[in-house]
Amino acid sequence: MRVVAAIVTVLAAAAAPASGAPGDLDPSFGGGAGWVRTLEIRDATNNFLPRGAEDLVVQRDGKIVVTGEMIDGVSNRYFAALRYLRDGSLDGSFGSGGLVAVDLGAFEDARAVALQRDGKIVAAGETDSETARCFAAMRLNPDGSRDGTSGAAAW
Numbered sequence: 001m002r003v004v005a006a007i008v009t010v011l012a013a014a015a016a017p018a019s020g021a022p023g024d025l026d027p028s029f030g031g032g033a034g035w036v037r038t039l040e041i042r043d044a045t046n047n048f049l050p051r052g053a054e055d056l057v058v059q060r061d062g063k064i065v066v067t068g069e070m071i072d073g074v075s076n077r078y079f080a081a082l083r084y085l086r087d088g089s090l091d092g093s094f095g096s097g098g099l100v101a102v103d104l105g106a107f108e109d110a111r112a113v114a115l116q117r118d119g120k121i122v123a124a125g126e127t128d129s130e131t132a133r134c135f136a137a138m139r140l141n142p143d144g145s146r147d148g149t150s151g152a153a154a155w
Contacts, residue, residue, distance in 0.1 A: 030088035032038040038082065046075045050082065051113075055112045059119070063094075067110035067123045070101055079108040080140060081123050085100040104136055107130070112134030122145055 020027065020045035021136040025034020040049045058064050063083055070080035078101035083094035090098030102108070104127045119142040127136040139147040 032128065034129060036084070036088040036135055038090065040089070040101045041082075041097060043099070046082070046101075048078070048099060049073070050080075054110065054125075057113050057115050057121075063091055065112040065113050065115075065121055067125070069109050070099075072101075076103070077106070077108050078102060079104050079110045079125060079127065079136060081113060081121065081140065081144070083108060083144065094139075100140060100144045102138055104138075106135065108153060110138075116134060 003036075019134070030036040038050050041050070045103040049071050051071060052057055053068040055068075056064055056066045063085060066082045066084070067080065068082075070078040072078065080099065080101045082099050084098070085091050092127055094100070106128040108127045109125045110123045113121060113123045115121060121140040121142065121144075122137060123140070124135070124137045126133055128134070130143045139149075141147050
């Protein structure tokens with residue numbers, strides 16, 4: 001079972017140099033608590049509910065990109081990435097309020113994330129097609145916008 005709080009504790013350790021003893025949570029992350037949890041993200045059209053982190057990567061500037069399962073208020077699933085600032089708050093300059101949620105068809109799950117040398121973000125996972133479960137990947141610009149130079153124009 002994935003537990004968001006446990007994953008976000010790992011984020012706290014990766015976000016900034018620790019100011020306490022080894023093994024202590026970083027008080028500069030999450031408003032002094034050393035951890036954060038994201039229960040819901042709202043934008044102009046929908047509310048999104050993260051269901052657990054699958055993978056994360058720390059960018060050169062210390063921002064943390066996280067992928068995982070994302071559903072909306074009516075249980076539609078999305079291929080998604082969140083980005084946190086070094087202090088653990090969502091990065092409002094990334095996607096829509098810190099979230100990129102892409103509808104690839106049905107039952108999407110982003111499982112991994114990596115950074116390219118040019119700063120672009122690649123997320124990989126799975127989605128359904130008419131006949132089988134399939135690999136899926138998306139590439140984003142560093143600000144969370146769609147990289148129009150890759151893949152199908154369907155999303």
